Amino acid sequence: xxxxxxxxxxxxxxxxxxxxxxxxxxxxxxxxxxxxxxxxxxxxxxxxxxxxxxxxxxxxxxxxxxxxxxxxxxxxxxxxxxxxxxxxxxxxxxxxxxxxxxxxxxxxxxxxxxxxxxxxxxxxxxxxxxxxxxxxxxxxxxxxxxxxxxxxxxxxxxxxxxxxxxxxxxxxxxxxxxxxxxxxxxxxxxxxxxxxxxxxxxxxxxxxxxxxxxxxxxxxxxxxxxxxxxxxxxxxxxxxxxxxxxxxxxxxxxxxxxxxxxxxxxxxxxxxxxxxxxxxxxxxxxxxxxxxxxxxxxxxxxxxxxxxxxxxxxxxxxxxxxxxxxxxxxxxxxxxxxxxxxxxxxxxxxxxxxxxxxxxxxxxxxxxxxxxxxxxxxxxxxxxxxxxxxxxxxxxx
Amino acid sequence: xxxxxxxxxxxxxxxxxxxxxxxxxxxxxxxxxxxxxxxxxxxxxxxxxxxxxxxxxxxxxxxxxxxxxxxxxxxxxxxxxxxxxxxxxxxxxxxxxxxxxxxxxxxxxxxxxxxxxxxxxxxxxxxxxxxxxxxxxxxxxxxxxxxxxxxxxxxxxxxxxxxxxxxxxxxxxxxxxxxxxxxxxxxxxxxxxxxxxxxxxxxxxxxxxxxxxxxxxxxxxxxxxxxxxxxxxxxxxxxxxxxxxxxxxxxxxxxxxxxxxxxxxxxxxxxxxxxxxxxxxxxxxxxxxxxxxxxxxxxxxxxxxxxxxxxxxxxxxxxxxx
Numbered sequence: 108x109x110x111x112x113x114x115x116x117x118x119x120x121x122x123x124x125x126x127x128x129x130x131x132x133x134x135x136x137x138x139x140x141x142x143x144x145x146x147x148x149x150x151x152x153x154x155x156x157x158x159x160x161x162x163x164x165x166x167x168x169x170x171x172x173x174x175x176x177x178x179x180x181x182x183x184x185x186x187x188x189x190x191x192x193x194x195x196x197x198x199x200x201x202x203x204x205x206x207x208x209x210x211x212x213x214x215x216x217x218x219x220x221x222x223x224x225x226x227x228x229x230x231x232x233x234x235x236x237x238x239x240x241x242x243x244x245x246x247x248x249x250x251x252x253x254x255x256x257x258x259x260x261x262x263x264x265x266x267x268x269x270x271x272x273x274x275x276x277x278x279x280x281x282x283x284x285x286x287x288x289x290x291x292x293x294x295x296x297x298x299x300x301x302x303x304x305x306x307x308x309x310x311x312x313x314x315x316x317x318x319x320x321x322x323x324x325x326x327x328x329x330x331x332x333x334x335x336x337x338x339x340x341x342x343x344x345x346x347x348x349x350x351x352x353x354x355x356x357x358x359x360x361x362x363x364x365x366x367x368x369x370x371x372x373x374x375x376x377x378x379x380x381x382x383x384x385x386x387x388x389x390x391x392x393x394x395x396x397x398x399x400x401x402x403x404x405x406x407x408x409x410x411x412x413x414x415x416x417x418x419x420x421x422x423x424x425x426x427x428x429x430x431x432x433x434x435x436x437x438x439x440x441x442x443x444x445x446x447x448x449x450x451x452x453x454x455x456x457x458x459x460x461x462x463x464x465x466x467x468x469x470x471x472x473x474x475x476x477x478x479x480x481x482x483x484x485x486x487x488x489x490x491x492x493x494x495x496x497x498x499x500x501x502x503x504x
Numbered sequence: 505x506x507x508x509x510x511x512x513x514x515x516x517x518x519x520x521x522x523x524x525x526x527x528x529x530x531x532x533x534x535x536x537x538x539x540x541x542x543x544x545x546x547x548x549x550x551x552x553x554x555x556x557x558x559x560x561x562x563x564x565x566x567x568x569x570x571x572x573x574x575x576x577x578x579x580x581x582x583x584x585x586x587x588x589x590x591x592x593x594x595x596x597x598x599x600x601x602x603x604x605x606x607x608x609x610x611x612x613x614x615x616x617x618x619x620x621x622x623x624x625x626x627x628x629x630x631x632x633x634x635x636x637x638x639x640x641x642x643x644x645x646x647x648x649x650x651x652x653x654x655x656x657x658x659x660x661x662x663x664x665x666x667x668x669x670x671x672x673x674x675x676x677x678x679x680x681x682x683x684x685x686x687x688x689x690x691x692x693x694x695x696x697x698x699x700x701x702x703x704x705x706x707x708x709x710x711x712x713x714x715x716x717x718x719x720x721x722x723x724x725x726x727x728x729x730x731x732x733x734x735x736x737x738x739x740x741x742x743x744x745x746x747x748x749x750x751x752x753x754x755x756x757x758x759x760x761x762x763x764x765x766x767x768x769x770x771x772x773x774x775x776x777x778x779x780x781x782x783x784x785x786x787x788x789x790x791x792x793x794x795x796x797x798x799x800x801x802x803x804x805x806x807x808x809x810x811x812x813x814x815x816x817x818x819x820x821x822x823x824x825x826x
Contacts, residue, residue, distance in 0.1 A: 208777075209777050211776070211777045211778070211779055212776050212777055214570070214779070215572070215775075215776060215777075215779050218570060218572070219572075238570060242570050320777075351590065355762075358762040359679055359761050359762055359763075360679050360761035360762050361761075361762055370658075371656045371657065371658050371659075372656070372657040372658045372674060373656065373657060373678055373679055373761075489566070492777070492778045492780075493778070496590075496770070496773060496774070496778055497590040497591070499762065499765055499769075499770075499773070500590050500591050500593065500594045500765065500770060501590060501593075502762035502763065502765065503593070503594055503597055503681075503760075503762060503763055503764065503765035504593045504597075
């Protein structure tokens with residue numbers, strides 16, 4: 108979209124692939140490790156760029172010349188190193204990537220830094236967008252600077268939590284399920300109830316759960332066919348009693364990125380996001396050892412989104428980045444790496460024709476999609492966080 | 505024999521101080537604490553102020569989803585929450601891991617430090633000391649990351665144990681409290697060895713010789729002469745290991761899984777993920793109190809035991825008539 112500010116400085120990767128996998132799993136240790144796992148070593152100067160207020164953006168916002176450094180604050184291992192390297196090579200801005208492990212952590216940083224955190228791009232999960240916008244954390248997007256928005260499948264635009272894509276654009280969407288080690292669990296598991304049953308029997312002491320309040324309480328609600336966004340105190344208390352009092356003692360680890368451990372044998376039952384589960388299965392030598400289950404009756408439908416935080420310093424590069432990843436070719440590179448559906452038009456057909464492995468963990472049938480329920484951040488959020496904290500303490504008793 | 509234990513000063517101090525030059529006298533007129541001011545400012549700015557702030561937050565509450573703390577309503581409720589049945593066991597576990605870890609470090613460090621200070625050829629002492637220090641030059645975060653590779657059920661230790669026939673099934677240590685225990689001993693051992701080594705090293709070899717000349721065997725010399733003289737080093741090592749160990753959260757995060765959660769992780773998750781700075785602060789204060797009480801308990805126990813031992817083993821030299 109603009110003349111590349113030619114600065115042929117490739118993105119340097121500091122860790123081997125094996126190391127990166129191992130580090131990624133532990134990226135939730137926080138900033139220090141995130142920095143170690145961060146793929147990019149760049150120390151350019153901060154460039155000045157227009158930072159608009161909460162008002163509707165001018166159509167010229169984000170279309171200026173590209174220079175300086177782009178600071179991306181993202182989930183761990185969520186962009187292909189090829190994409191990062193190509194962006195700097197073709198468009199100019201150097202990249203600095205740092206990671207977070209939960210939306211809460213990212214929001215905490217944005218709130219605490221009050222717009223001085225220096226991040227140009229963040230990747231919140233869609234359900235957090237309304238509160239983030241309400242609290243003045245996100246810039247309104249200038250669609251004129253994002254011509255590639257036309258490449259996104261309309262199905263993934265205009266979501267209930269961000270009508271008209273005022274603040275966000277789909278990055279990836281996916282669901283939550285589980286994998287089990289068929290050499291240790293010989294019966295067939297198909298539902299969340301099966302998951303909880305196995306966790307207390309064959310997989311007691313070898314079960315890993317996602318380190319996320321909504322996902323953990325979700326397992327209980329889905330297994331009991333209760334709306335997982337419920338704000339009913341009685342239901343939440345029931346979930347708390349079961350999760351803290353019963354399930355906690357069977358848990359081996361709270362691990363948001365279990366794929367690195369799956370090949371090693373500490374876990375036999377793994378609660379995972381589909382892309383990470385796919386990486387774990389692909390990383391395990393023995394084919395067929397892990398079986399992926401999209402559990403009945405319901406599961407999560409989450410969408411992570413590109414957004415620009417208030418106080419972004421390099422807004423031109425931020426727009427260029429978002430526009431770049433919405434390019435169908437770049438999008439396919441991203442999909443192959445992360446194993447998540449990017450929501451770009453006809454990416455499923457392209458991926459399948461390109462021979463991408465395990466596409467059943469990336470693309471879901473209409474029946475499966477209709478069984479997925481998006482999460483909400485509502486007044487029960489605090490109790491879900493409390494349950495998760497108490498459960499972690501109870502697991503260590 | 506190089507020097508006596510307590511050498512009388514070679515030159516007795518002059519009876520009256522020399523009159524100081526005018527400039528020196530003016531400098532001396534400044535109040536005594538002036539020179540210590542930078543240290544005080546440091547202590548106030550980087551220790552007292554933040555700790556007071558944590559204490560202040562701990563009386564507050566979390567106001568809502570996007571707030572982290574509010575002190576509009578002051579209460580002790582956060583302490584109630586921190587000490588309720590859900591979280592208290594984690595503090596107790598942390599204490600157990602820390603006390604046990606400190607004791608294991610002590611048991612390993614005392615013979616090692618003694619060997620290093622007394623037995624190792626002085627030419628090689630620097631090399632061995634360097635070997636103790638080398639792991640310490642590696643990032644604190646990177647060191648425990650090596651252990652999952654070693655302890656993994658499909659790692660080389662597990663394979664070796666099975667090949668030798670010591671175990672029938674893969675090793676199941678990783679992500680347990682045992683792994684955390686191992687990890688903290690590994691991480692903090694050097695902090696125990698160094699002060700004890702310095703203490704042993706400073707003991708005049710003549711004292712050991714004298715002890716043996718007077719008929720004590722090696723063991724008696726060690727327990728009655730060397731070890732008591734190294735006591736300050738042992739105390740320093742205990743404190744240096746125990747206090748940071750209580751607050752450790754990196755080791756437990758990397759090696760602990762769900763079973764090895766330590767209090768530091770509780771505090772961190774309240775600040776980072778739950779965004780409940782009030783409860784996180786209360787937990788931090790509880791942790792500080794746990795540390796303080798434990799250190800005080802052992803300090804008192806140590807002093808009383810020492811007093812008793814001294815009273816029972818005191819050698820009364822009969823006074824000679826003048």
